[in-house]
Amino acid sequence: MTPPLALDIDGTMTRPDDSIDPRFFDVLPEWDAPVVLATGKSFPYPVSLCHFLTIPQNVIAENGGVVLARGDLTTNGDGEAARRVAEEFVAAGYDLGWGAPDLINRWRETEVAVARDQPLGPLEEIAAEHGQEVVDTGYAYHVKSPGVKKGMGLQSVADLLGLDPAAFVAVGDSENDVSTFGVAGESYAVANADAKAKDAADVVLDESFSAGTLAVLEDLRQRA
Template sequence: MAEDPPLAVDIDGTLSREDRSIDSRVMDVLREWDAPVVIATGKALPYPIALCQFVGVEECVVAENGGVAYVDDELVYFGDRRAADQVAAEFEDAGHDLGWGDADLTNRWRETELAVRRDRPLDVLSEIAERHGLHVVDTGFAYHVKSDGMSKGDALPAVAERLGVDVAEFAAVGDSANDVELFETVGESYAVGNADEHAKAAAGEVLAETYGDGFLAAVERIRSPQ
């Protein structure tokens, strides 16, 4: 039996430094983890896949806040981008761009939701999203427009089943409102010190340490429970 439990971990704010660069110390920890590692993020699919490849772990991810997962050479979808595209069009018709420039690398590879810069008007975005049956989640890095019932916590059980693991065996580490459902799904959960109030309220334990330091502190708790 593996010494470590299966691990689900966010990227931004959890594996990163404050400037969003990856804390290099976390990479060997993930590489040497003696159980499945699931990178669970709000980023579009290519980003966590690339992180897995650079770290040297199996490509197993939940991306787009639970909109799509990749495990065992299978893509599993939990959201529909069409309504999000309609929200984007109406938001732009109302005089607001998404905030990422013409190339829009934030949304270019996104398949199930829409991400909008946080300096854009949330009230306008939320009103348009609601008309299309969607809602907005503020991850602290962007406003994400997504389907109801689409979350990291909804996607992880499907990933766990394909891995042959009980989702309750997972430990999760995160920092944002988009980690709440994830924390509620797994057996043990840790919010890093920079986490928002929603994540802290949902976590089993809130760490004093922030960002990558927080992740490393969570690893110590997971491996040496009190």
């Protein structure tokens, strides 16, 4: 029996050019256990990806800020506080870094993402003043409520699916996947992962990006 999966998207299901590896469109619909897409992206992205993969919409978005499973939607975190941080950051002369229209933050409910070419120090200072924290996912700085993490989202999804979180196999590539690795029973960091993800994972793969994730899935299928 194949295990349930918790898969990060960017850097994990993508190729080096940021495109989704098309092989997932064959592998995941045939997976005979729940698949959860866990991402720092805003809610519509993983929901849409589930739709096009033709798999159930089991989703952890915004680093645990939004959770969906079996039609049950839960929102965590203080989105208003995150938006106040963004407003002060811009008022101080900085920029969120996405241009107009800002399609990165347009649909975010519980956090704000800032481009990594913007100064981190002032962002962290303003965030702390509003009781928020900043997490670097390798793709953006995420301003979010402390304690809201992907791992918390996985616990919620597992409960909704009637599964033990320890039954899940997690694959990821960045700091925001560390909490997921701590909840899942088995965890893998792809070779392109950052140092914190590699330190937290049970196994660091030789292969990078989607190639690493697909290798894990093939190994799991052979073991089943």
